[in-house]
Amino acid sequence: MEPLIKELRQALGRRYVMEQPEELLVYEYDGSVERAAPQIVAVPADTEQVSQVVAIARKHCVPVVPRGAGTGLSGGAIPAMGGILMPLTRMNHIIEIDAEQRMALVEPGVVNIDISKAAEPFGLRYAPDPSSQKACTIGGNVAENAGGPHCLAYGVTTNHVLGMETVLADGSVIWVGGRQHESIGYDLRGVLIGSEGTLAVTTKVAVRLQPLPELVTTMLGIFQGEDEASAAVSAIIASGIVPAAIEMMDKLTIQAVEPAIHAGYPADAEAVLLVEVEGLKESVIEEAIEVQEICRASGATEVRVADDPAERERLWAGRKTALGALGRLAPSYYLLDGVVPRTRVMDALRRIREISEEYGLPIANVFHAGDGNLHPCILFDERIEDEKRRSKEAGGAILRACIELGGALSGEHGVGLEKQEYMDLCFTEADLEAMARLNPGFGSGETFNPGKIFPTGASCVELLQHPAITRLGLDAFV
Amino acid sequence: MSNVKGDVAVDVAALEQALSNAGLVAGANLASYAVKGAQPLVVARPDSIEGVSIVLTAASRLGAGVIPWGGGTRMGLGNAPNRYHVALDMQGLNSVVEHRPADLTVTVEAGCTVQTLQDTLRESGQYLPIDPAMQAQATIGGVLAVGTGGPLSAAFGLPRDLVIGMHAVLADGSMVKNGGIVVKNVTGYAMDRLYIGSMGTLAVITEATFKVTPLPRAEATVSASFGSVVDAVAACNAVAAQGLPLLAAEVLNHAACARAGLDGVTGKYQLLLRVAGRFSAVTRSVDACASACHDHGADAVTSMDDAASAALWKSVANIGWESGPPALALRLLGTPAQGAELMALVGTDSDAAVTLSATRGVVQASWASDATPDDVGGYLAGLRTSASIMEAQVVVESQSSLEGVDAWGLVPDGFAVMRQLKEQYDPQGILNPGRYVGGL
Numbered sequence: 030m031e032p033l034i035k036e037l038r039q040a041l042g043r044r045y046v047m048e049q050p051e052e053l054l055v056y057e058y059d060g061s062v063e064r065a066a067p068q069i070v071a072v073p074a075d076t077e078q079v080s081q082v083v084a085i086a087r088k089h090c091v092p093v094v095p096r097g098a099g100t101g102l103s104g105g106a107i108p109a110m111g112g113i114l115m116p117l118t119r120m121n122h123i124i125e126i127d128a129e130q131r132m133a134l135v136e137p138g139v140v141n142i143d144i145s146k147a148a149e150p151f152g153l154r155y156a157p158d159p160s161s162q163k164a165c166t167i168g169g170n171v172a173e174n175a176g177g178p179h180c181l182a183y184g185v186t187t188n189h190v191l192g193m194e195t196v197l198a199d200g201s202v203i204w205v206g207g208r209q210h211e212s213i214g215y216d217l218r219g220v221l222i223g224s225e226g227t228l229a230v231t232t233k234v235a236v237r238l239q240p241l242p243e244l245v246t247t248m249l250g251i252f253q254g255e256d257e258a259s260a261a262v263s264a265i266i267a268s269g270i271v272p273a274a275i276e277m278m279d280k281l282t283i284q285a286v287e288p289a290i291h292a293g294y295p296a297d298a299e300a301v302l303l304v305e306v307e308g309l310k311e312s313v314i315e316e317a318i319e320v321q322e323i324c325r326a327s328g329a330t331e332v333r334v335a336d337d338p339a340e341r342e343r344l345w346a347g348r349k350t351a352l353g354a355l356g357r358l359a360p361s362y363y364l365l366d367g368v369v370p371r372t373r374v375m376d377a378l379r380r381i382r383e384i385s386e387e388y389g390l391p392i393a394n395v396f397h398a399g400d401g402n403l404h405p406c407i408l409f410d411e412r413i414e415d416e417k418r419r420s421k422e423a424g425g426a427i428l429r430a431c432i433e434l435g436g437a438l439s440g441e442h443g444v445g446l447e448k449q450e451y452m453d454l455c456f457t458e459a460d461l462e463a464m465a466r467l468n469p470g471f472g473s474g475e476t477f478n479p480g481k482i483f484p485t486g487a488s489c490v491e492l493l494q495h496p497a498i499t500r501l502g503l504d505a506f507v
Numbered sequence: 508m509s510n511v512k513g514d515v516a517v518d519v520a521a522l523e524q525a526l527s528n529a530g531l532v533a534g535a536n537l538a539s540y541a542v543k544g545a546q547p548l549v550v551a552r553p554d555s556i557e558g559v560s561i562v563l564t565a566a567s568r569l570g571a572g573v574i575p576w577g578g579g580t581r582m583g584l585g586n587a588p589n590r591y592h593v594a595l596d597m598q599g600l601n602s603v604v605e606h607r608p609a610d611l612t613v614t615v616e617a618g619c620t621v622q623t624l625q626d627t628l629r630e631s632g633q634y635l636p637i638d639p640a641m642q643a644q645a646t647i648g649g650v651l652a653v654g655t656g657g658p659l660s661a662a663f664g665l666p667r668d669l670v671i672g673m674h675a676v677l678a679d680g681s682m683v684k685n686g687g688i689v690v691k692n693v694t695g696y697a698m699d700r701l702y703i704g705s706m707g708t709l710a711v712i713t714e715a716t717f718k719v720t721p722l723p724r725a726e727a728t729v730s731a732s733f734g735s736v737v738d739a740v741a742a743c744n745a746v747a748a749q750g751l752p753l754l755a756a757e758v759l760n761h762a763a764c765a766r767a768g769l770d771g772v773t774g775k776y777q778l779l780l781r782v783a784g785r786f787s788a789v790t791r792s793v794d795a796c797a798s799a800c801h802d803h804g805a806d807a808v809t810s811m812d813d814a815a816s817a818a819l820w821k822s823v824a825n826i827g828w829e830s831g832p833p834a835l836a837l838r839l840l841g842t843p844a845q846g847a848e849l850m851a852l853v854g855t856d857s858d859a860a861v862t863l864s865a866t867r868g869v870v871q872a873s874w875a876s877d878a879t880p881d882d883v884g885g886y887l888a889g890l891r892t893s894a895s896i897m898e899a900q901v902v903v904e905s906q907s908s909l910e911g912v913d914a915w916g917l918v919p920d921g922f923a924v925m926r927q928l929k930e931q932y933d934p935q936g937i938l939n940p941g942r943y944v945g946g947l
């Protein structure tokens with residue numbers, strides 16, 4: 030280990046290479062339930078240094094795990110096999126905003142929301158908005174192909190990234206994609222986005238920016254039944270409206286939220302629906318009226334409407350603090366990310382309720398109803414060994430149910446360590462083998478983030494109320 | 508022995524025997540499957556994914572070169588094949604597997620034509636926002652294999668941006684899939700991104716699932732004449748910055764206007780801005796587009812509504828390809844900022860019909876058979892020299908044969924990785940051998 034540390038210190042400077050156990054401690058975690066310690070933390074300042082770290086690691090046959098803000102929920106930034114953890118947070122410069130071409134060139138450690146903040150004076154924004162957007166970095170977003178509530182209308186990270194500068198396992202630096210909207214050759218950009226840091230390290234990102242909407246209207250519908258709320262979602266989609274976001278909260282979540290923030294939800298409310306429409310004011314005004322009519326016709330007892338930022342923020346408050354409020358109901362929770370076709374959301378909720386009863390654990394649901402991306406939250410007490418075991422089993426049962434309903438394991442959090450043992454539920458050996466060939470294709474070997482995505486046969490999931498959540502606040506994640 | 512010079516010998520009898528259960532076409536017209544002068548030994552038209560797998564398994568075993576065929580509209584793309592034994596006609600897999608209107612998704616087999624798919628979707632008031640040329644012939648698999656976008660890409664991105672799941676068969680015959688039927692999915696690697704735009708050199712796409720879009724309630728097109736392409740692009744940028752519901756923005760030269768049957772063209776360049784949405788939004792957008800055009804020096808601005816607008820864009824997507832692949836077609840790829848300059852490279856003093864996707868920096872130029880440059884090779888070399896200064900690419904999209912001219916130009920950054928990927932997915936090099944960039 031000594032020569033390795035020496036070489037890294039020569040490349041990065043002494044203070045940017047850490048190896049003392051107390052220094053490493055904070056890097057054992059990300060936003061997931063997993064933990065594992067690296068041997069070394071190396072924090073590069075630029076592409077050149079990333080390349081050096083990778084080359085040194087390769088020489089010493091030590092894996093490198095790239096890390097952004099550590100908000101990931103599937104263990105993507107956990108050094109499962111140890112080695113060098115490489116946070117990219119020093120590389121946090123917005124290099125260029127090209128307002129006319131509506132493009133930004135940024136370093137990977139730039140926080141998601143900071144791109145939109147920098148673009149705002151030009152009347153532009155970066156569309157994908159993971160709920161952790163105040164903390165998560167664009168490099169992490171690229172690694173996970175991150176989503177967010179507003180991906181219903183605009184798509185996910187891959188739809189907004191034009192290209193990346195990338196360091197390969199041999200330390201070489203290439204651009205995949207770029208400022209051009211079309212390029213020739215294989216779409217390495219598209220393959221690397223969502224590859225969870227297993228194939229290469231992103232050192233610069235060129236993203237598309239879009240004009241800020243002229244008007245945004247948020248509506249909150251209160252329903253006496255989940256079926257009614259769900260019917261409203263279907264009716265909105267059937268009407269040809271594609272809202273910017275459609276979010277739903279179930280009864281258990283409402284009951285947790287109301288005492289916490291006094292959002293004014295009636296005690297007997299079974300479901301709350303948040304719908305946001307945005308764009309040209311002419312469209313937004315018409316669509317907002319139609320959405321309200323649809324909600325009422327579907328059985329909403331009340332529909333609140335807001336189009337100024339402060340009022341809208343109030344309507345979102347219940348949704349955005351939901352996970353934090355659920356933390357009041359139980360010492361620990363296990364947050365899932367299953368996704369089903371949007372017409373099967375009610376079937377999925379019914380199955381989740383059955384699973385909740387079967388395993389004797391309450392499960393709350395706060396989710397992206399418009400695109401069928403569920404976030405079941407299993408409440409338990411990790412100090413009780415049996416509850417811990419049941420929570421894990423219930424999670425597996427929910428993922429199985431999602432697959433049975435035609436869905437997938439993860440809508441936006443990634444597979445990482447958390448879901449690797451479930452991969453064979455949706456993929457055949459041939460499917461996984463085809464995916465695995467990417468590794469030799471990129472020449473990555475065991476260099477980057479080994480032990481992720483693919484089944485290993487033994488799960489190392491440890492369910493814990495993790496420090497990352499204590500640090501960032503519970504609501505920063507869904 | 509195929510008629511490709513230097514091709515490896517393949518036992519035809521063994522090939523026919525192996526493909527007898529996989530849609531071997533008896534007495535096929537081999538000439539109609541010629542690619543740049545090369546003819547196959549056999550044609551197979553399987554009607555299932557398993558059939559495709561049988562074909563590729565046999566081809567792997569016998570070392571036979573395979574060229575997948577969709578509607579045959581883009582077979583002029585790329586270089587001449589250096590091995591060609593099997594024409595794999597995908598039009599036997601031509602069904603819309605499942606349209607789920609309430610989910611806004613559709614699953615379709617690769618051999619289904621774009622037109623057939625759009626007709627199915629329209630019954631539910633939806634469409635797939637892609638608009639390649641020759642939609643009645645072009646197949647979904649072909650569009651994805653080529654991967655390039657039409658005018659609608661300005662709003663919806665490339666075809667790859669609409670794909671949420673894919674089935675494919677690898678060169679060794681293994682049947683694989685990724686993604687699914689949900690609109691948001693990060694379960695496993697995005698293998699579809701690898702196959703899309705790989706020109707069938709890594710795998711044969713057999714089925715794809717897409718996100719679809721509700722048809723807009725109203726649409727309109729503003730058409731404005733400009734003296735310079737720079738002004739036209741500036742007007743377009745002014746419109747795009749306003750967040751109007753802009754579906755497409757193309758600049759056409761005179762020849763392209765004539766091809767699209769556009770009247771009232773007074774300047775050298777015509778800017779077409781297509782907007783869609785609710786009637787009220789479209790009305791306002793038309794006004795905003797028109798005033799942006801006036802502000803940037805347009806001398807004649809007109810607009811057309813719904814049916815006329817939709818019909819115009821059908822013609823625009825087809826410019827140069829009205830009666831089949833043109834004698835010569837080039838595609839120039841630059842940044843959006845370089846669009847005007849790239850268009851000027853081919854659009855001035857040329858007999859080509861030239862269009863620029865104004866927000867994307869993509870130029871398409873096509874020549875009819877009686878209007879191609881005298882020395883195509885020399886012309887192309889000159890263009891490439893000018894384009895290379897801008898780091899732009901000039902791709903030959905259609906030509907019957909050009910001895911000694913590479914269809915792709917310089918290999919892209921990351922080419923070493925691409926070659927390694929080819930090694931991984933098609934180690935024997937049986938898929939579309941020699942046609943893609945750098946011999947991938």
